[in-house]
Amino acid sequence: MKKAEIVSLISRILVGGVFIYAGFLKISAPVEEFAYAIESYKIFSYKISLLSAYFMPWFELYLGVFILTGVYIRFFSIISIMTFLAFEFFLIQAIIRKLPITNCGCFGSSHSNSIYTEFSLNFIWIILSFISLLYGKFLSIDLWLERKVVNEK
Amino acid sequence: MMNKLHWKKILVMFFLMFFATLIVIFLRESDITQIPQSPQYREKGPDSAKIKVIEFSDFGCPACAMANKYLNEILNVYKNNIQISFKYFPLTNIHPNSFSAAMYAECAGKQEKFWEFGNVLFENQEKWLQSQESEKIFMNYAMQLKLDIQSMEKCVKDKEIEKIIKLDMSYGDLKKVDATPTFFVNNKRAVGAMQVIESIKKAIAINNI
Numbered sequence: 516m517k518k519a520e521i522v523s524l525i526s527r528i529l530v531g532g533v534f535i536y537a538g539f540l541k542i543s544a545p546v547e548e549f550a551y552a553i554e555s556y557k558i559f560s561y562k563i564s565l566l567s568a569y570f571m572p573w574f575e576l577y578l579g580v581f582i583l584t585g586v587y588i589r590f591f592s593i594i595s596i597m598t599f600l601a602f603e604f605f606l607i608q609a610i611i612r613k614l615p616i617t618n619c620g621c622f623g624s625s626h627s628n629s630i631y632t633e634f635s636l637n638f639i640w641i642i643l644s645f646i647s648l649l650y651g652k653f654l655s656i657d658l659w660l661e662r663k664v665v666n667e668k
Numbered sequence: 669m670m671n672k673l674h675w676k677k678i679l680v681m682f683f684l685m686f687f688a689t690l691i692v693i694f695l696r697e698s699d700i701t702q703i704p705q706s707p708q709y710r711e712k713g714p715d716s717a718k719i720k721v722i723e724f725s726d727f728g729c730p731a732c733a734m735a736n737k738y739l740n741e742i743l744n745v746y747k748n749n750i751q752i753s754f755k756y757f758p759l760t761n762i763h764p765n766s767f768s769a770a771m772y773a774e775c776a777g778k779q780e781k782f783w784e785f786g787n788v789l790f791e792n793q794e795k796w797l798q799s800q801e802s803e804k805i806f807m808n809y810a811m812q813l814k815l816d817i818q819s820m821e822k823c824v825k826d827k828e829i830e831k832i833i834k835l836d837m838s839y840g841d842l843k844k845v846d847a848t849p850t851f852f853v854n855n856k857r858a859v860g861a862m863q864v865i866e867s868i869k870k871a872i873a874i875n876n877i
Contacts, residue, residue: 545838577684580685586681
């Protein structure tokens with residue numbers, strides 16, 4: 516077992532875990548709560564915020580599951596990086612515009628951090644997603660299925 | 669070979685999505701959702717209280733007015749051991765003025781007079797419940813309680829206040845509240861004044877208060 520493989524496995528567990536946790540907390544709360552959080556970034560109208568609030572938690576949940584289990588790991592690592600970059604865009608525009616957001620809404624209303632904390636944390640998630648992208652096949656469904664198909668042949 | 673591999677991966681993805689959805693829906697339905705705390709001005713009693721009561725109530729509902737009276741009496745006796753947290757659940761289809769009553773109460777809360785305003789609303793229910801001039805009546809109550817009227821006028825038009833009330837209602841929906849008043853006494857559901865008093869009595873006995 517190489518060091519890179521262990522680090523990548525830990526990265527997958529952390530990135531997958533954070534997506535699952537964030538998605539689950541939002542699904543467990545009323546959809547309006549997350550919709551209000553999205554609306555507070557003042558980019559989308561309430562209707563689009565509400566639509567995103569229905570869709571986004573499930574997207575996060577599935578993305579987390581795919582990264583954690585390692586299915587199409589390279590593809591979903593790229594999606595993960597793009598997602599975090601999109602979050603960074605939302606946060607930085609809120610910081611620049613000095614929007615009065617005390618709670619980022621990332622983990623529902625009761626578990627969320629300030630936008631500054633979340634902005635910093637997202638950098639860590641981006642780095643971990645990069646590690647998954649480069650070395651993420653260890654103990655993954657991808658590797659297991661590839662070996663299975665080769666053996667069948 | 670590649671084709672077969674892709675199909676297998678896609679199949680696995682569907683299985684994962686199916687099980688993840690199933691688990692999340694099961695957890696969501698199994699009542700694990702925690703109701704967030706109300707702002708301090710909508711709470712009565714100390715944070716250290718052993719009995720925590722969350723009340724989903726409608727200022728226009730007569731049963732809520734009765735429950736409010738009983739709860740006030742109980743609180744007078746056990747004020748150090750019970751904490752009440754108020755959540756809005758106006759039944760707007762049968763009490764159309766209740767939503768705006770909740771708005772005024774929330775604005776009164778912003779001026780630290782939520783409970784006083786709430787009591788006035790409950791005590792005078794018949795006067796405003798069906799009135800065409802309910803807003804005027806609410807403003808009169810605000811004057812009686814010596815609230816800052818200018819702030820009040822601005823506050824009741826604020827969309828953010830509307831959101832606060834709608835969010836409470838959404839939490840009520842999520843917890844399957846379908847009648848008012850509904851209480852959660854240390855997370856156990858009680859509907860109506862009689863049930864909540866029984867639940868509080870049980871909690872008092874359990875906690876040796």
